[in-house]
Amino acid sequence: MTNFLPDSPALVANEAQRVSVAWQPPWLRRFSRARLPFRDLSYRFKIPFSVSVVILVTALIVSAVLIVHSYQYLRADLIANAESLGKTLSRALTPALLRDEMWQAYETIITPFDAPGDLESDRKTVVVLDAHQQVYVSSHPRLFRALTPLAEVSDSHGELARIVAQSASGAPFVVEGVLPNRIVVAVPVLSDDGIRLGTLLLTYAESLFLPRFWETVQQVLLSTLIVLAVLIPLGWYAGNRMVIPLLGLTRAMRRVGSEPPSRVGADLYLGGDEIGQLGRQFQAMLHELENKQALERQMIMSDRLASIGRLTAGIAHEINNPLGGMLNAINTCRHHGSADPVTARTISLLERGLLQIKETVSALLVEARLESHALTREDLEDVHTLVAHEAAKKQLAVRWYNWVGETVALPSTLVRQVLINLLLNAINAASAGGLVTCDVRVAEGTLRMQVSNDGRHFAPEQLDRLFEPFASDSGTGLGLWVVYQIVQQLRGEIRVSNGPPVTHFDLSFPL
């Protein structure tokens, strides 16, 4: 609908709102410009990428924790196993040490070396020390010669022997950091009455649990990869889903200016979240923009019509003065008469021409004839009668609704002129055998008239110049111009709702 009324106050409020939407605290602006990498990257990538990064980082942290935990667990497990094995061996060793059965002691301590090649490597060794920290028997006799002091093996073994000698308790204990890269579990060998017969030393290279550790690492990494293989596509998908409304909004915003606002915001996402709110806000803004554009168009039109009005009034005034003089002169000439038939014919010709000019000018310049009587129901019925003949020529149906009962405080001549012009236009535009409707009523202190017709409607470029004089190529070209001027004089309002299928002219005059 095109509204030809000046300013609506809503527009001002909307401008203010738009300003407040664009505002951002300076620190945030600085942050968003300076700190974020990939600032210019589309959210289509940024959000899925961020989700993926979060998944990746989480997976890596969990894996790292698992790996560290498994390392500690395997190490603790090794020590626990060694202690348990040491206790078993030490109980079995007690009789051998008591009876000095060296071979039995040897056979006892090599029982844990069941895998082939175990005794060839020194990653795991078992040494039985006697009460004086002297090797009694060992799983690796070439490294730990029987009957030689442990301290003679190496300096660090000397330190180990000192620690063993100092330990008074009968409980197993762990010695770490004395032998390079080796964990030693020392288990005292006690007789039944608690006398310490010797000490069992189980020594493990830390590399022993590394194969199991790498196995765990591989398993953890494999699980992580599987989890990532599932989660990253899911995260990417979820991230994309999140971004789609935003992308829609962005696309719509980019179309502003190149397309009519009503088309731009048609398929926006309007959920309850922030993007949905943005979408709604954007639609509201588009709506305001549309209103504003309509208003601007209307103001331009009003301005132009006013200019035309001033121009025509000025011209009419300038023409009317000499015209009046010339007509007076012709009258005078007739009174004083002249028998010259040629002159008489010429004067008559001049008079007809001048009268035609006067008619045209007075049509251009509609002047309020305030002396006309107030509008009555019968004035309107006269109009019905006047146009009925024209309508009948095109076999049109005229629906006539005259709701006016009392006298209306408006100049009847002008209102009737308006109604006649509109009805004649409608009859002219209606298709043959079509329908013209007229509805006149008084409501809320205004006189409302609506004239509608089917058939032809106005082209957009026609609509812009609808009320200008000589804009139309049918009729005199002054009908709507006259309507416009009368409405202006009576401070009324015109709305045109352009079909198809039906074209409405709505007029309202304040009383």
Add this chain to the structure above:
Amino acid sequence: MGPDDTKLGARAKQRRLMLGAALALGTSAWVGRSAAAARTVRIGTTAVILEDQVSFLDDWRRYLEQRLQGGAVFVQRGSYREITALISNDELDFAWVCGYPYVANRASMRLLAMPLYHGKPLYQSYLIVPRSDGVTRSYADLAGKLFAYSDPNSNSGFLVPQYLMLRDGLDPQALFRKTFFTYAHRKVVSAVATGVADGGAVDGYVWETLALLSPELTAKTRVAVKSPEFGFPPLVARASIGQRDFLAMQDVLVGMSADPQGRVLLKRLNLDGFARDDPKTFDGIAEALAYVSARMRLPQ
């Protein structure tokens, strides 16, 4: 096990109970035993043979049962002394013992058969050292070292080394820093191979047989000294054995080399066969024992 076996087993148990009663009464011989028609012979084995695996003894038992027309049971014990004690107490019918316990206990055993090794009922005691030891040529070279014997009742694994050392003027009890017993010849080889001991005394036949079966083990050792030949560990019968049983068993053993099944078993033992008893074969051991026991106190 068939029903017959169960019966035999029950009878054997009954016999052992009666035997216990007889011993309690102080009787050394037990009569009436030979009256039993189908008997189970009990044979003790020691580590003098290498093939102490269950599978071999099972096959041999089946062979003996078939040839003897009766039951046979192998009894294994951890040391020589236990088997010696069992046969001395008539708790075994036969036993494969070392020459030394046989010589020391001739009164309670009767020589049954002598295994033939390389055609002779003789073998040697080896002094072995780790392969890495390239210098040892005699017992004296191992002074101050760790030494492994097999069994205090073994001839080759204990008595012979004592004899040789004493003959060389060495004191076996002072020569080494420390000695220990492994109670099996094979374990002496292991002790030397792994380096637990710096040297060991081992049955030469066992070492040679091991060299065929587990060359990777013997390859870690070197034979430093081979003793003179002594009587091969014999099969003996309890002193109270009946002549018929004695001869039946002796015939079976001697006949083994003559039949294919027996030859298969002998091959697994790395032996050529069995010879009939000739107590003179063990004179060498008797001499060594006399020589050693005159100069030191032997462990029991």
